[in-house]
Amino acid sequence: MIKIKKIIPLLATIVVCTSLFAGCNSKSNESGKKVLNVYNVGDYIDEDLLKQFEDKTGIKVNYETYDTNEIMYQKLKGGNSSYDIVVPSDYMVEKMIKEDMLEKIDFTKVENYKNIDEKFKNLSYDPKNEYSVPYMWGTYGIIYNKKLVKDPVDSWNILWNPKYKGQIFMIESIRDSIGVSLRRLGYSLNTTKDDEINKAKEELIKQKPLVLAYVNDEVKDRMVAEEAALAVVYSGDAVTMKQKNANLQYVIPKEGSNKWFDTLCIPKNAKHKAEAEQFINFLLDPEVSKQNTEYIGYSTPNKAALELLDDKIKSDPTAYPSEDILKKCEVFVDLGENLKKYDDAWLQVKSN
Numbered sequence: 572m573i574k575i576k577k578i579i580p581l582l583a584t585i586v587v588c589t590s591l592f593a594g595c596n597s598k599s600n601e602s603g604k605k606v607l608n609v610y611n612v613g614d615y616i617d618e619d620l621l622k623q624f625e626d627k628t629g630i631k632v633n634y635e636t637y638d639t640n641e642i643m644y645q646k647l648k649g650g651n652s653s654y655d656i657v658v659p660s661d662y663m664v665e666k667m668i669k670e671d672m673l674e675k676i677d678f679t680k681v682e683n684y685k686n687i688d689e690k691f692k693n694l695s696y697d698p699k700n701e702y703s704v705p706y707m708w709g710t711y712g713i714i715y716n717k718k719l720v721k722d723p724v725d726s727w728n729i730l731w732n733p734k735y736k737g738q739i740f741m742i743e744s745i746r747d748s749i750g751v752s753l754r755r756l757g758y759s760l761n762t763t764k765d766d767e768i769n770k771a772k773e774e775l776i777k778q779k780p781l782v783l784a785y786v787n788d789e790v791k792d793r794m795v796a797e798e799a800a801l802a803v804v805y806s807g808d809a810v811t812m813k814q815k816n817a818n819l820q821y822v823i824p825k826e827g828s829n830k831w832f833d834t835l836c837i838p839k840n841a842k843h844k845a846e847a848e849q850f851i852n853f854l855l856d857p858e859v860s861k862q863n864t865e866y867i868g869y870s871t872p873n874k875a876a877l878e879l880l881d882d883k884i885k886s887d888p889t890a891y892p893s894e895d896i897l898k899k900c901e902v903f904v905d906l907g908e909n910l911k912k913y914d915d916a917w918l919q920v921k922s923n
Contacts, residue, residue, distance in 0.1 A: 605630045607846040610643060610654040612636060612833070614788070615707075617866035624853050630846050638787075647672060647838055654838055655847040661832045662903040664703050665696040669905065673702040674837040680848040683855030691872035694832065695902060703834035704851055705872035707864075709806035710830055710892060710900055711747060712823040716816075719800035727755035727824045730801060731774070736781045740793065740802035743785040745917045746903060747829065748775065751803055754826045760901045763909040772916035776923045785921075794819060807869030809889050821889040827899030832872075 605628075609621075613636040621632045635654075637643045640663040646652050647667075659667060667673050678684050684704060691705045715724050719738065722729060730739055730751070742748050750760045752771035762768060783799050794802050795815045804812070809821035835854065837847045853859060860876035870890045871877055877885065885891060906913070 605843070605846055606633060607631070607656065607843050607850055608633045608635075608654045609656040609850070610635050610637060610646070610652070611656070611658045613638060615658065615833075615867060617863050620854070620859060620863060623859070624850060627853070628846075628849060630849070632850075652838075653842060655841040655843040656850060657836050657838055658706060658833055659703075659836055660903070661694070661696040661834070662905045664834055664836060666905040666907075667836070668697065668702055672839050674839055674841055674844060675701045676704065676837060676851070677844075677848055680845070681852045681855065683852050683857075686855050686857060686860070686873045686875040688872055688874040688877075691832070695904065696832070697834075703836050704855070706833045706835050706854070707807070707867060707869040708830070708832045708872055709869050709890070710823055710828050710897075711742070711803060711805045712809070712821055712828055713801055714794060714804045714809045714812060714819055714821045715801045716794070716797055716799075716818050717820055718818050719797070724801075724820070724822050725825050727751055727826055730803070731755075731778050731781065733781065735800050737783050738800035739778075739782050740784055740786050740790050740799050741778075741782050742790075742803045743787050745913050747803065748785070748920075749913055749916060750829055750903075752778075754824070754828060757826065760829055761904045761906065763906065763912065765912065768912050768916050772920055775920045779920065779923065805869075806889055806892075807867060810868040810884075810887065813889065823892060823896050823900070825899070827901065830897055830900035830902055832902070833869075 607630050609632060611634070621634055624630065625632055637646070640660050643657055643659065644663060644667070647654070647657065681704065687705055691708065692700050697703045713724055713730070720735070722732070729735070746760070749768070749771050752774045753760055753762060753767065756767070756770060756774065758767045758771065786793065790802050790804055791808050791812055793799065794812050797816070797818070804821070806821065813819050813821065835851050837844055841847055854863065855873060857873065857875035857879055860871055860873040861879040864871040864876055864880065
């Protein structure tokens with residue numbers, strides 16, 4: 572999230588949940604029919620696959636969506652939910668493990684886990700591969716219109732160039748936008764140092780008069796329509812935008828960026844854990860994963876599915892950057908109480 576998809580400030584976010592099927596308190600529970608309650612980021616699965624899973628297993632899928640990791644976390648933390656599958660990003664997995672909010676997955680029931688590439692296992696947020704299965708991954712960077720931008724686009728600095736005043740979209744996200752400023756200054760995306768966070772904040776305030784808007788999913792249509800010259804976007808969205816407008820190009824700046832992972836997890840005390848593991852196994856089937864990857868546009872950690880993708884997709888550095896570029900990217904970690912420093916900095920940026 573992905574895009575998650577991803578880390579929009581909670582205070583500024585309106586919860587929008589779309590139920591494609593029956594709600595989580597469906598009567599199908601009462602009738603004894605097997606059900607599965609899935610809570611996922613919006614537009615983050617090929618909905619045809621839900622029907623395929625239902626037809627194959629006889630399990631009724633109740634599907635709802637959320638906008639951000641934080642909304643999902645608060646819903647589960649409130650204790651008034653009955654979800655069996657959630658799709659948190661790396662740092663949120665780490666946080667939920669610490670707070671005992673996730674069930675350990677029985678991988679003897681997830682045979683297709685063997686299809687996950689080894690380089691996506693034993694990662695820092697779940698080092699023993701107990702609580703999560705990689706779903707999608709990607710980066711964020713700059714997408715630009717080659718007709719409108721003649722300067723080299725290889726650094727975050729271009730987003731501070733007065734030449735492009737009113738032609739820049741920034742991402743409506745605490746850690747992503749502050750992360751852009753931090754990486755531009757040579758700092759870690761996960762810094763907790765007050766002076767570095769404050770400096771990043773000050774630079775974002777300086778940049779603000781150049782920004783046309785802070786945006787989320789709408790950035791895709793607006794960049795395709797050539798409403799701006801430059802935007803900070805997630806790599807999977809960039810893949811989609813490039814397909815729709817050949818003038819668009821994506822780059823990960825030389826200072827580095829974020830490498831993120833979205834995962835499939837089972838909340839603590841899920842009522843349908845066996846069905847959840849069956850669903851995870853289904854999504855890891857190579858053909859199913861291929862179909863899902865092609866629909867979503869993000870990068871797959873499923874090596875068997877990757878082999879089935881068109882060579883044009885596999886060779887696209889937007890979706891699958893070189894290892895040299897990825898070495899410059901950081902994974903977000905759970906900041907704990909230090910997240911408040913970012914919240915406060917972002918509020919000052921937005922209110923200034």
